[in-house]
Amino acid sequence: xxxxxxxxxxxxxxxxxxxxxxxxxxxxxxxxxxxxxxxxxxxxxxxxxxxxxxxxxxxxxxxxxxxxxxxxxxxxxxxxxxxxxxxxxxxxxxxxxxxxxxxxxxxxxxxxxxxxxxxxxxxxxxxxxxxxxxxxxxxxxxxxxxxxxxxxxxxxxxxxx
Amino acid sequence: xxxxxxxxxxxxxxxxxxxxxxxxxxxxxxxxxxxxxxxxxxxxxxxxxxxxxxxxxxxxxxxxxxxxxxxxxxxxxxxxxxxxxxxxxxxxxxxxxxxxxxxxxxxxxxxxxxxxxxxxxxxxxxxxxxxxxxxxxxxxxxxxxxxxxxxxxxxxxxxxxxxxxxxxxxxxxxxxxxxxxxxxxxxxxxxxxxxxxxxxxxxxxxxxxxxxxxxxxxxxxxxxxxxxxxxxxxxxxxxxxxxxxxxxxxxxxxxxxxxxxxxxxxxxxxxxxxxxxxxxxxxxxxxxxxxxxxxxxxxxxxxxxxxxxxxxxxxxxxxxxxxxxxxxxxxxxxx
Numbered sequence: 001x002x003x004x005x006x007x008x009x010x011x012x013x014x015x016x017x018x019x020x021x022x023x024x025x026x027x028x029x030x031x032x033x034x035x036x037x038x039x040x041x042x043x044x045x046x047x048x049x050x051x052x053x054x055x056x057x058x059x060x061x062x063x064x065x066x067x068x069x070x071x072x073x074x075x076x077x078x079x080x081x082x083x084x085x086x087x088x089x090x091x092x093x094x095x096x097x098x099x100x101x102x103x104x105x106x107x108x109x110x111x112x113x114x115x116x117x118x119x120x121x122x123x124x125x126x127x128x129x130x131x132x133x134x135x136x137x138x139x140x141x142x143x144x145x146x147x148x149x150x151x152x153x154x155x156x157x158x159x160x161x
Numbered sequence: 162x163x164x165x166x167x168x169x170x171x172x173x174x175x176x177x178x179x180x181x182x183x184x185x186x187x188x189x190x191x192x193x194x195x196x197x198x199x200x201x202x203x204x205x206x207x208x209x210x211x212x213x214x215x216x217x218x219x220x221x222x223x224x225x226x227x228x229x230x231x232x233x234x235x236x237x238x239x240x241x242x243x244x245x246x247x248x249x250x251x252x253x254x255x256x257x258x259x260x261x262x263x264x265x266x267x268x269x270x271x272x273x274x275x276x277x278x279x280x281x282x283x284x285x286x287x288x289x290x291x292x293x294x295x296x297x298x299x300x301x302x303x304x305x306x307x308x309x310x311x312x313x314x315x316x317x318x319x320x321x322x323x324x325x326x327x328x329x330x331x332x333x334x335x336x337x338x339x340x341x342x343x344x345x346x347x348x349x350x351x352x353x354x355x356x357x358x359x360x361x362x363x364x365x366x367x368x369x370x371x372x373x374x375x376x377x378x379x380x381x382x383x384x385x386x387x388x389x390x391x392x393x394x395x396x397x398x399x400x401x402x403x404x405x406x407x408x409x410x411x412x413x414x415x416x417x418x419x420x421x422x423x424x425x426x427x428x429x430x431x432x433x434x435x436x437x438x439x440x441x442x443x444x445x446x447x448x449x450x451x452x453x454x455x456x457x458x459x460x461x462x463x464x465x466x467x468x469x470x471x472x473x474x475x476x477x478x479x480x481x482x483x484x485x486x487x488x489x490x491x492x493x494x495x496x
Contacts (some may be wrong), residue, residue, distance in 0.1 A: 001168075020169030020237070023200075042162070043201045045378060047291055056265075059291050062200045064193075066169055067241055105295025110290070131377035 005069050009034065010078025016065070024068045025049040025060035028075060036076035036105050040134075047133035051075050057132075058111045076105035079112065087153040088112055088146075097146035099137030106133045111147045119155055121147070139155030164204055168236040169263035174355070179327040182350045189235035192352065194261060194300035197292050203234045212495040220295035246299070246354060247271065256358045260299025264311065265290070267298055270378065276360050279314035279386045279482075279489050286310055288368075289377045299353045305339045308381045308418035312339070314369040316423045317386035320358050322374070326351040339422040345377035363410060365390045366486030370478045371417075372470050382462040384417030385474035387448075389438070389482040409433045414446070414475060419467055426450040429475070436485055446474035 009032065015032045025029075028034045028051070033077045040048035042061045049061040052074040079086045085093070090109050098104050107130060114121060114129040121129070126147050127140070135143060172178035177382040182190070193199055232389045240246055246261035251269050256276055260265070267284035271304075274281045274346065285295055287301065312335070320335045324347060335356075338345050347353065363448055367388035373379035394406025412433035416424045429450040456467035457465050 006437055019166065021164040021166055023164065026163070042204065044197055044288075044292060044295075050291060054220060057292050058295050062196050063199075064169070064196070064239075066171070067239060079449075082199070087250075128377075129290060132291035158389075 003066070005066055007032075007065065007068060007073060008071070009073045010075060018065055020064060020066050020134045022065045023061050024063040024073070026053070027065040030059060030072075031097050032060045034075050034077050038105060040102070045134070046103075047106045047110070048103055050109050050133060052109050054112055055116065059132075066158035074109065076108060080106060086112070087157065088115065088150040091153060092143075092147040095142055095146040095149055097138060097142040103133055103135040103137075105142060107135065107143055111150065114147070115151055115154060119158075120151055123148075162205055164200065165232050165234060167203075169239065170236060171242050172238040173242050174306060175243055175325070175352075176327075178243055178352060179188045179242065179325060179350070181238065182352070183327045186349050187236070188232060188349065190349070190478050191234050191237055192303075193237040193239040193241075194303070195296040196300075197262065197288065198300060198304045199237075217438045240352070243315050244350075251276070252359045252361075254362070256360055258298055258356045259351045259357075260297065262298045262303075262357055263302065264288070264293035266296060267311065267365070275489060277314070277318055277358060277367065278485055279317055279369040279388060280311060282369040283310040283312075283314040283371075283372060283386065285377075286371045289461075292378075296438040299358070302335070302338070302356070303347065303353055304346050305341075305343050306380075307420060307422050308384060309329045309343055309423070310371060310381065310384065310417070312367070312423045313384045313415045313417035314367065314386040315356060316425055317388045317389070317413045318358055318367055319371075319413060320356045322356055323354045324348075328432065330354075336422070336425050342421050359480045361390050361411075363390050363393060364486045366482035368478050368481040368485060370474050370481070372474060378478070380461065382458075383419055383467050383470045383474055385471065385478045386415045386417070387482050388413045389433070389477070389479065389486055391438070391483075392485055401474070409436055409438050409442075412446070412448055412479075414479075416450065416454055416471060416475075419456040419459075419471055424455075425454065426453045426475075428453055433479075437477075443476055443479040444481075446479060447472045450475040 002019055004017050007014045025039050028037045038048040042045035044059050046060045049059050050057050051060045053071050088108050092098050110130055110133050126144050247259045250257050256258050264284045301309050316335045322333045322338050324331050369386040371381040372383045373381045389410040392408040392410050412430040414426045414429045429446040430450055433446050451472040453470050454471045456464045458464045
């Protein structure tokens with residue numbers, strides 16, 4: 001039976017009628033039209049569906065939408081500031097960390113959470129942080145470079161402010 | 162493919178959850194903790210069964226990775242809003258870990274790093290960061306897989322599981338909790354509330370080493386956990402000879418992925434007890450541990466290889482435990 005669930009996504013409140021079996025990933029894509037979140041394996045292996053739940057990277061394919069009620073959900077659509085890309089996104093574009101792009105939303109969100117905790121991560125820390133997000137194109141090297149580049153940009157920006 | 166249809170109930174307190182479970186005794190009810198195993202298991206298999214095992218022996222073995230087919234689910238009871246099941250607390254010499262504590266919380270807890278180092282090692286190597294952020298300690302234990310990365314250290318550290326129902330509370334040693342792959346002594350109206358550890362006064366070092374083909378998203382081929390407690394160094398004659406601080410008071414060695422359930426090798430622990438710890442005694446204990454392992458051959462590795470690796474891993478983990486007992490873990494570098 002469907003029930004009405006209030007979800008807070010990218011700072012906006014949504015009311016959705018959904019079955020308990022609806023996953024958060026399905027709700028984001030099919031009910032809210034936020035198709036930036038990708039569905040890959042559906043079993044928590046690939047990380048393509050990564051969103052931030054209260055700031056913590058979580059795969060939305062293994063979270064029931066009803067369980068996300070009352071939590072702050074951030075998807076890739078909420079990362080840019082209007083038309084201005086977030087430094088992490090800008091670095092991904094400029095360094096060449098995007099090929100097919102399927103893993104990119106999850107990678108960006110995971111990187112975002114990492115850089116919030118650790119503004120100057122080592123290569124090893126970056127590799128460990130993204131070890132649940134699979135990329136079949138880039139070989140990861142450019143992604144790691146992009147995250148380092150974004151970290152530098154964000155530190156510089158903070159220094160200015 | 163969508164998840165199968167099910168009902169959903171989300172209690173707001175432990176008594177509420179227990180009352181509801183007592184009133185709804187039904188094998189179709191499953192308890193939802195982090196969901197990183199359950200929501201995978203109840204989803205219809207994407208790969209047809211005929212295509213499944215990449216290795217034929219996998220099917221012929223006495224137990225297999227997903228042997229316990231999940232019965233049809235008609236209702237999930239979610240524990241995410243039950244506050245009593247969360248948190249890590251140290252009360253004197255007892256450390257309690259709520260069942261809904263996430264694996265990531267275990268991994269990051271300085272108290273657990275210091276006092277239950279092996280469990281901290283296990284949490285840090287489970288699944289991937291995304292799995293650890295959602296997955297719960299209680300879920301990993303109740304899922305009862307023979308390779309579970311938090312179960313093996315829990316067994317070596319003599320964790321006691323507190324099971325609650327509306328009938329009351331009972332305490333079960335982890336060694337008696339798992340009965341078969343995927344099966345535990347939990348009754349249909351019971352919930353794992355927390356795990357309790359006694360912290361000894363003596364110096365203790367613990368650790369867990371996982372052998373797997375890659376560093377992330379992997380099920381171990383062999384896992385070895387140990388906890389070594391040493392006699393105090395500062396008494397009488399032993400002090401002069403410098404040996405007393407090296408005498409093992411208690412040793413518990415647990416193995417993962419080499420038997421249908423997490424395996425405590427009592428014989429190897431018994432051998433070390435009262436003995437001086439040195440390379441020879443560690444090597445002998447490792448040999449004994451390898452003898453007790455009953456691994457199978459599957460696509461992760463052959464039984465013979467696993468047995469050899471038990472010996473290597475136990476030797477290494479025992480030495481790790483000793484180093485940690487001597488110098489503490491504070492100076493270890495964590496990536």
